[in-house]
Amino acid sequence: MSRCYYDLHVHSCLSPCGDEEMTPNNIVNMALLNGLSLLALTDHNTTKNCPAIMALAAENGLSFVPGMELTTEEEIHMICLFSSLDGAMEFDKYVAGKLPPVLNEEAVFGRQIIMDKNDEIIGTEEKLLINATEISIDRVQELMKDYGGFCFPAHIDRTSYSILSVFGDFPPDYHFRAAEITPKADPSALTASYPALSEARFLINSDAHTLYDFNNSAFLELSRPTLAEMIKVLGNA
Numbered sequence: 525m526s527r528c529y530y531d532l533h534v535h536s537c538l539s540p541c542g543d544e545e546m547t548p549n550n551i552v553n554m555a556l557l558n559g560l561s562l563l564a565l566t567d568h569n570t571t572k573n574c575p576a577i578m579a580l581a582a583e584n585g586l587s588f589v590p591g592m593e594l595t596t597e598e599e600i601h602m603i604c605l606f607s608s609l610d611g612a613m614e615f616d617k618y619v620a621g622k623l624p625p626v627l628n629e630e631a632v633f634g635r636q637i638i639m640d641k642n643d644e645i646i647g648t649e650e651k652l653l654i655n656a657t658e659i660s661i662d663r664v665q666e667l668m669k670d671y672g673g674f675c676f677p678a679h680i681d682r683t684s685y686s687i688l689s690v691f692g693d694f695p696p697d698y699h700f701r702a703a704e705i706t707p708k709a710d711p712s713a714l715t716a717s718y719p720a721l722s723e724a725r726f727l728i729n730s731d732a733h734t735l736y737d738f739n740n741s742a743f744l745e746l747s748r749p750t751l752a753e754m755i756k757v758l759g760n761a
């Protein structure tokens with residue numbers, strides 16, 4: 525077992541709110557500079573920049589997890605991580621069919637840029653990615669089984685787009701094995717207020733939208749820096 529420094533919530537230039545400097549090469553290089561062993565890309569409701577980052581991460585010996593920050597129909601953000609790129613890309617197609625047919629207005633929301641591993645623009649996403657999907661939080665864990673994924677609620681201590689802000693509680697019925705908190709959160713105060721949280725392991729991620737936002741202080745003790753090992757450890761939480 526060794527310390528695996530992770531950041532499992534990072535946005536690229538494909539997220540409308542993501543800085544255009546969040547290119548595949550810049551993200552992988554910042555992860556390496558920050559000493560991370562495990563990185564996930566989690567753009568809003570899309571995985572289309574995962575192939576480029578996965579290829580670059582492999583070339584640089586960085587363990588990469590393809591992911592997505594899904595907006596449920598209740599407007600709760602969920603981090604979905606996949607054990608394979610194929611599973612992630614299939615889930616991307618499924619989610620695309622569950623997004624409202626609203627086009628992105630680049631002047632208002634910013635560009636949604638898809639890049640290859642050389643940071644060349646290979647396309648832009650036309651549908652606005654930050655809208656809520658038609659997927660209920662009740663279905664997300666079931667969907668993860670279908671697509672080979674693992675999910676947990678994002679930034680639960682935030683006052684918007686979080687499970688606590690929407691439901692006013694941490695519902696015990698979902699049995700989430702992890703819950704993401706921001707670096708500013710007070711874990712013991714949260715558990716005191718929402719006892720069901722004692723079932724979940726807290727994960728601290730950056731939710732980086734710029735190159736300056738990466739988190740390099742959170743770690744798990746893992747035998748190898750992989751999603752499978754992480755899930756095993758969270759299972760024993």
Ligand SMILES: [Zn+2]
Pocket residue numbers: 593601678679685
């Ligand atoms: Zn979010």
Ligand SMILES: [Zn+2]
Pocket residue numbers: 533535593731
């Ligand atoms: Zn996010």
